[in-house]
Amino acid sequence: MMGANPLQARDRMVGSLNMVDGGETGWLRQIHQDAKDCGLIFRDEWAQAVDKDIPGAIRQAVRLLLSLPAKSRPDGLYIMDDHLVTAACEGVVLSGVPMSQLTVVTHANFPNPQPAAVPVVDVGFDMEKLLEAALQKVALGVSEGRELGPGDWITARSEVRERSGGS
Numbered sequence: 001m002m003g004a005n006p007l008q009a010r011d012r013m014v015g016s017l018n019m020v021d022g023g024e025t026g027w028l029r030q031i032h033q034d035a036k037d038c039g040l041i042f043r044d045e046w047a048q049a050v051d052k053d054i055p056g057a058i059r060q061a062v063r064l065l066l067s068l069p070a071k072s073r074p075d076g077l078y079i080m081d082d083h084l085v086t087a088a089c090e091g092v093v094l095s096g097v098p099m100s101q102l103t104v105v106t107h108a109n110f111p112n113p114q115p116a117a118v119p120v121v122d123v124g125f126d127m128e129k130l131l132e133a134a135l136q137k138v139a140l141g142v143s144e145g146r147e148l149g150p151g152d153w154i155t156a157r158s159e160v161r162e163r164s165g166g167s
Helices: 027-037 055-066 080-095 127-144
Strands: 014-019 047-050 076-079 105-109 120-126 159-163
Touching: 014 027, 027 047, 047 055, 047 159, 055 076, 055 080, 080 105, 080 120, 105 127, 105 159, 120 127
Parallel strands: 014 047, 014 076, 076 105, 105 120
Antiparallel strands: 120 159
């Protein structure tokens, strides 16, 4: 579904894949709120938390999510951590779900998004620009002889980039 708005599912909602990082972090609650804000439906069983260091478990979680009958499965997958992208996209391939029935949106750190075996929409930040802005703030603080504070926060604008599979 390249070219479409990645935040609009065809008639349901994007399932999610998140990294386990030391306990419950409220990510499920946030997905519910974000889905509601977008006028989309989300079901708890469409959210899967996996360990980034076990690619087989990542692939299997995606395969299980996409094994539901077409009317019961999400029509998209949001991969919330770039460490999960490669294995999750391999799981999409193994699921056999046609890409015409699924939109995959990933978190990405540009300029080096993780390899994806299927077409994806990457949403993320240009880490080189972010690092340069941070270093400039540190240099400014040093040159002015002061500690950095909340007024020195930097912000990054997210970017959206589409790419075909195999990249």
